[in-house]
Amino acid sequence: MSQFSCAQVDVVYKDLVWSDEFTTNGTVDSNNWFHQTQLSAGGNWFNNEVQHYTNRTTNSSVANGNLSIVAKKETFTDQNVTKQYTSARLNSKFAFKYGRVDVRAKIPKDAGTWPALWMLGKNVNEDGGFFDSNYGTTDWPACGEIDILEHGITRSKPDNYIQSALHTPSSFGNTFNIGGVVVGDNIANNYHIYSMNWSPNQISFLVDDVVFYTYNPTVKDANNWPFDKEQYILLNIAMGGIAGDINANFTQTSMDIDYVRVYQNTTIDTQAPTNFTASVGTITGSSVALVLNATDNSGNVSYNVDYGSGTSSTYSPSGTQKTLTINNLDQNTNYTFTISATDASGNAAGNNPIVLTAKTTTILQCTGTETQATQGAFSLGYKYTFETIGTDVKINFELLDTDKVGTVAFLWKQSPFSESQMLNVSGNIFTKTITGQTIGSTISYACKFAYAGGLSVTKYISYVVGSNCSLRVEKVFGLNQFCYPNPVQDVLQLQLLDEQNQITLTDILGRKVLEKIVPSSHKIDMSAFKSGMYFLKINNAFGIQNLKIIKE
Incomplete structure (x- = not known):
C-alpha cells in the first residue's frame, strides 16, 4: 500500500511504516491502541466535555473491516463520578517524527458531538495517557498538538465543514492557526481520506489527497514549532462543552474508521540534488532577488544563503524555480551571496556553493510623518514612503494611531480621482505599487484609513518620481535637544x-x-x-x- 501527492506537499512519504486495517472482529487491537479513560483533575475532561471515556466494546470495537468509536447517551459511573454520556478515546502505541498519516473514515455530525482525529507530542504531561509515565515531561501546548480533523466546534460553518488546527505556545486554545474546507460528499454517510503530511519544513492537511491548509512559520522555534519531536495519534468523540448543546433526542452515534496508515521514507537517500542553478534577479536599493532551481529524487530541495551580514533559507519542490528575496540591505553596497542546495537527508549538490555578487542601487524615496487630515482626524498621525523602483512607485502608509481597530486602507489618487484598496503588510502598514510611471513626473496620493466607527484621510502627498527626498529634507542640527x-x-x-x-x-x-x-x-x-x-x-x-x- 502506498500513496502519492507529489504536486501538493513538500516531501512525499512513500513507505508504509505502521497501520491498522481493522480486519479482526472484536476488541480493538491492544498491540496498536491504548484506551485512555482516566479523568483529568476535577473529575471532568477538558473544554467542559460531559462524557466518560471507557474501554468497553460498546464504545469501541472492530467489525466488518471497520473500527467504530461509539458515543452513547447512558448513565455511567467510573472513578466515583457519574456522567450521562460515554465514548472512547484511543491512543496509538506508535509514535513518530515526520511522515504522513492517512485516515479513511465516516465522521458523525450529530449536534453536540466533537469527533476528532489528532496528534499530541509523545512528551505531553497528561496523566492517564499511554506515554505519560515514561515520557510525560512537557505541559500542553508546549508539547505541540496537530488536529488532523475536527468537526462539531464550528457550528456557524456550512454543512460538511471540517477543520484542522495547530496548537503551540504562540497560539493555543482558540488558535488562529486553523484551516478548513467543506467536503463535497456527506461526511457522515461517505468515507473520505483525511491526511496530514509533516516534514521539517511544514505541515499540510489534505482531504482525499487535496491540500486545503499548510502551516509554515518563516522562523521556527519552540514557541511556534514544537513539531520536531515524536507525536502519537488519538481517535475520539467528545460530547458537549465547546461543541455546544447535545440534541435532547440523541441516543448514540459512531465514527467509523476503515484504516489508519502512517508513511515515512525508510530507504536511505544517497542521491544528491542535481542541475543546481542560481542567478541574480531584481535589485533594489534595499533588496536582491536570487533565482534558484535544482532537482532531487526526494521531491524537495532546500537552499541556504550566506551573505556576510546575515543568512537566509528557503525550499521548493524539485525542479521548481524559487525566487528568494534578501531584504533589509544597505543601499549602494556590494554583497556576496554564497548559496548551497541540499535535500532532506542532507545530501549536498555537487556544485555547491554557487557564489553570486550584486550591488544594491540608490534608494529613491521620500518618507515622512504627518498628523494633518483632509477628512476625520488623527491622534498620533501616520507615516508615508514613496519609493521609485524602475518605472514603478511603491507607496506605503502606516497608521500610527493606537485607538483604531479593524483598519483597512485605500489609496486615493488626486487627479483624476480614483480609489484602490491597499495590501496590509503587517499591523497597520499598508502598501500599493503603481506601475509605468514617468521619471521626473509629479504624482499626488493620499490614504483613506477606514476602521470600526469611522475613517480618517491623510493629506495628499506630492512626489517626484525617481527623486530621493531624504537628500534634501533631512537637516541635522546642533545639540539643542x-x-x-x-x-x-x-x-x-x-x-x-x-x-x-x-x-x-x-x-x-x-x-x-x-x-x-x-x-x-x-x-x-x-x-x-x-x-x-x-x-x-x-x-x-x-x-x-x-x-x-x-x-x-
Whole structure:
C-alpha cells in the first residue's frame, strides 16, 4: 500500500511504516491502541466535555473491516463520578517524527458531538495517557498538538465543514492557526481520506489527497514549532462543552474508521540534488532577488544563503524555480551571496556553493510623518514612503494611531480621482505599487484609513518620481535637544523641541530596537537592554538629530 501527492506537499512519504486495517472482529487491537479513560483533575475532561471515556466494546470495537468509536447517551459511573454520556478515546502505541498519516473514515455530525482525529507530542504531561509515565515531561501546548480533523466546534460553518488546527505556545486554545474546507460528499454517510503530511519544513492537511491548509512559520522555534519531536495519534468523540448543546433526542452515534496508515521514507537517500542553478534577479536599493532551481529524487530541495551580514533559507519542490528575496540591505553596497542546495537527508549538490555578487542601487524615496487630515482626524498621525523602483512607485502608509481597530486602507489618487484598496503588510502598514510611471513626473496620493466607527484621510502627498527626498529634507542640527543621563543604566530622559517627535533607537549593528511617536518630554526604559552603544534618531518639525547613547 502506498500513496502519492507529489504536486501538493513538500516531501512525499512513500513507505508504509505502521497501520491498522481493522480486519479482526472484536476488541480493538491492544498491540496498536491504548484506551485512555482516566479523568483529568476535577473529575471532568477538558473544554467542559460531559462524557466518560471507557474501554468497553460498546464504545469501541472492530467489525466488518471497520473500527467504530461509539458515543452513547447512558448513565455511567467510573472513578466515583457519574456522567450521562460515554465514548472512547484511543491512543496509538506508535509514535513518530515526520511522515504522513492517512485516515479513511465516516465522521458523525450529530449536534453536540466533537469527533476528532489528532496528534499530541509523545512528551505531553497528561496523566492517564499511554506515554505519560515514561515520557510525560512537557505541559500542553508546549508539547505541540496537530488536529488532523475536527468537526462539531464550528457550528456557524456550512454543512460538511471540517477543520484542522495547530496548537503551540504562540497560539493555543482558540488558535488562529486553523484551516478548513467543506467536503463535497456527506461526511457522515461517505468515507473520505483525511491526511496530514509533516516534514521539517511544514505541515499540510489534505482531504482525499487535496491540500486545503499548510502551516509554515518563516522562523521556527519552540514557541511556534514544537513539531520536531515524536507525536502519537488519538481517535475520539467528545460530547458537549465547546461543541455546544447535545440534541435532547440523541441516543448514540459512531465514527467509523476503515484504516489508519502512517508513511515515512525508510530507504536511505544517497542521491544528491542535481542541475543546481542560481542567478541574480531584481535589485533594489534595499533588496536582491536570487533565482534558484535544482532537482532531487526526494521531491524537495532546500537552499541556504550566506551573505556576510546575515543568512537566509528557503525550499521548493524539485525542479521548481524559487525566487528568494534578501531584504533589509544597505543601499549602494556590494554583497556576496554564497548559496548551497541540499535535500532532506542532507545530501549536498555537487556544485555547491554557487557564489553570486550584486550591488544594491540608490534608494529613491521620500518618507515622512504627518498628523494633518483632509477628512476625520488623527491622534498620533501616520507615516508615508514613496519609493521609485524602475518605472514603478511603491507607496506605503502606516497608521500610527493606537485607538483604531479593524483598519483597512485605500489609496486615493488626486487627479483624476480614483480609489484602490491597499495590501496590509503587517499591523497597520499598508502598501500599493503603481506601475509605468514617468521619471521626473509629479504624482499626488493620499490614504483613506477606514476602521470600526469611522475613517480618517491623510493629506495628499506630492512626489517626484525617481527623486530621493531624504537628500534634501533631512537637516541635522546642533545639540539643542537633550537626552540624559548618558551613559544610562535604567531610564533615559528625553527633552525635545516638538510636541510630536518620531524617535528610532538602533543598536551598533543597525538593528532597530525601538520606534515610536513621543511628546516633548519622554522616558525610555533601557533597563532590559544589553550594555553597549546605541544610536537615537530624533525626527520632528525642526529636522533630524542623531545621538549616540551608551548603555552601562
